[in-house]
Structures are given as C-alpha cells and as structure tokens.
Amino acid sequence: MIDMYGMAFRANEEITNGRRDAMGKLLGRSIDVDRLKYSTSVLRDILDKHGPVVQAYPYWHPLVLDDADHKSPETLPSDRCGYHGLDHTVYLRGGLITCPYDGGEAILKSVAELSARDASKGIAYITAEKINAQLYHPNTQPVLITCEWQRPLNRDGTIPTALAVPLLLEREMPAWRGAQVAETWKTMAPYILGRPSGSRSSLFVNEETGQALKTLWNNLINTGMFGPIKVGSW
Template identity: 55%
Template sequence: MRNHDSRHPVTVPSDRCGYKGLDHTRFFVNGFITCPYGDGQEVLDSVLALPRHHAAYITAEKLDVQFYNPQTTPILVKCHWEELFPDHMIPLSVAVPLLLEKEVPCWTWSQVAETWESMRSYFLGAPHGARSSLFVSQETGQGIKKVWETLIYTGMFGPIKV
C-alpha cells in the first residue's frame, strides 16, 4: 500500500493505493468495473504499474458495452489469486501471511493495539459476518482472529484500545 495513513487505511481501490482515473465504480468479489469518462487509458496504465505480488496479480481490460453514458469507457479490473479453495475462498495459508506482511511492520509506529472487533472489517472485507465474508470461510476467519489476538496480546502494538 502506498501513502500509508494509519488513521485512514485504504480499504477499496483508489488513487491512494495506485489506481488512477477510477469513476463510477462498482465492486465485486475479486474485481470491479469502473466507468471513467474518456478512453480509460489512465486506469489501464495504473493497473499495469501496480507492483506485482506473489499471492495474486491484477489485470484490466476495456469492455465493449455501454452501461449508462456513451462518453464513458467501462473497464473490468480483476484480481487473479494464485491459490484459492475450490469454493473461491482465500485459504488460511494465504490470508495469514498477507495479514502478517501488512500488520507486523506497524509495530514500529503503533501506539495502541486494535481489537478484532475494530479490525475485522479490514481483514475480512465487506460485507462480512463475525468471522467470515465473501472472501474467507468461517474456518479461515476464525484462524485470522486467533492470529490477530495472539499478536495484540504480545503488546507489540501498545496497550489494547478499549
């Protein structure tokens, strides 16, 4: 994630995390459609410029349809996971390393540890339940919760915020 702001974390694709030119965007599981005015080249170029990750890669393509305005160009942006369960859920073996990759470095500047209740929407995605979402199963969500609670109880992020 670019331009990290601990008070306002990025939770959806935007210019804050490398996507340029998004407009009239609708999100789906593992992708979204955006309909910027003009030819949409700024979106396509920004997707190509995103850093590659070994767990998943992002693609973008123009769609040959008109959704609502002839002056816009619909673009489909998709996340292609290297490893998913047959039900298209992210396995615990992928979810936990991704969580650790993003959250452990925060110990150097964190002042308080956020509880599962305040962090689960960031970890599970939206919409979500207590331990599952469109992205992770109940079992994976429970595993993520256990790992997160283990981390915050070490004190590495500071006192637990209540």
C-alpha cells in the same frame, strides 16, 4: 451466522442484493435501447466469473496492497493505493468494474504500473482491459480490473487460510514500530475480513479462515507489540 453486532450474516442475501444493485447502477442510466440486451449479457457474465459484488476488501488483499502509508488501512482501490481514473465503480470479489469518461486511459496506465511494481510479490497479478459494451452511460468506457491469484483458492472462491494469514502478517508487520495502541478484533474485523461480513466470515473468507484470522489477531495484540489494547473511546 451471527455477526459482531448480534445480527445474522446472510451471505446469500448479500450476494443477491449486491448483484441487483450492480445491475441497476451499471444498466440503469441512459444505456442505448439497442445495446441494452448485449450490455446485460456481458455484465452478467462478468458478475458470474468475478463476483460476488462486495462493499470493501480486506486491507491485506492484493487489490489494495500498493499502499505506502501503513498507518491507516486501505480497503477500496483509490489514488492512495495506485489507481488513477476510477469513476462509477462496482467492486467484485475478484476485481472491479469502473466506468470513466476519459476513455479509460488513466486507469489502464495505473494498473500497468501496479502490475510492474507487483506489491503482492507474485501471489496475484492485477490486470485491466476495456469492456466492449455500454455500462453506466454511453459516453463512459467501462474497464474490468481483475485479481488473478497464482495460488489455489477454495472451491467456493474464498481465500484459504494459507494465503490470508501470511498476507495479513506481511501487511501488519511494518506498522508495529509506530503503533501506539492495539485495536480490538471487534474494531478490526471489517478491515481484516472485508465487507459485508459477520464476526468471523465474509464473502472473502469462510468461517474457518475467519476464525484463524481472529485467533491470530488476538494473539498479536496480546503480545503488546502494538501498545495497550484500546477499549472504548480514548
């Protein structure tokens, strides 16, 4: 598959590289030798269940929905969308692993508050639990945050069109009143598809869903609701 810059999007290669990098980051810093085998097993199980490793989420994804400022899309969990205490974090399609030095209390409290606010309105639940294994450093407390979808996903774990389209619409509609220009699909694709991505697919959405999102976006900006379409640098 060719991406928007003329390069092939190699999903399997991205999955392999992401897993390798995550293993290196979380197991490569001073893990006690007698704990390394167990930590490796625990991490592999988490990656198998909640992976693959990703670089950024679609800005309509439940993990980054709790964002009061709709002027700029959030694609990574942070203070700006309700997460406090993240440190040394690896992002997964179905959640994230973070390794703070504070015992994990701040991030556990944050996720509990996020769950109570339920920004996705029942589409997905965000939960967090401590990981009983050494990851990143013996003095950190690893925490696993997961996104538990309440609607069926595709068999390959990607998000179906029936979920992706309404989530994008709900995320984008509040922004139209203050919008001044409309961004093209080429600009918005990494925000809408997540990263890594090609021109119409990513590790979050397959090509069918990606094409539906692209068609939807082009239809929206062509109405003029966001203002004139931005072409080049203004």
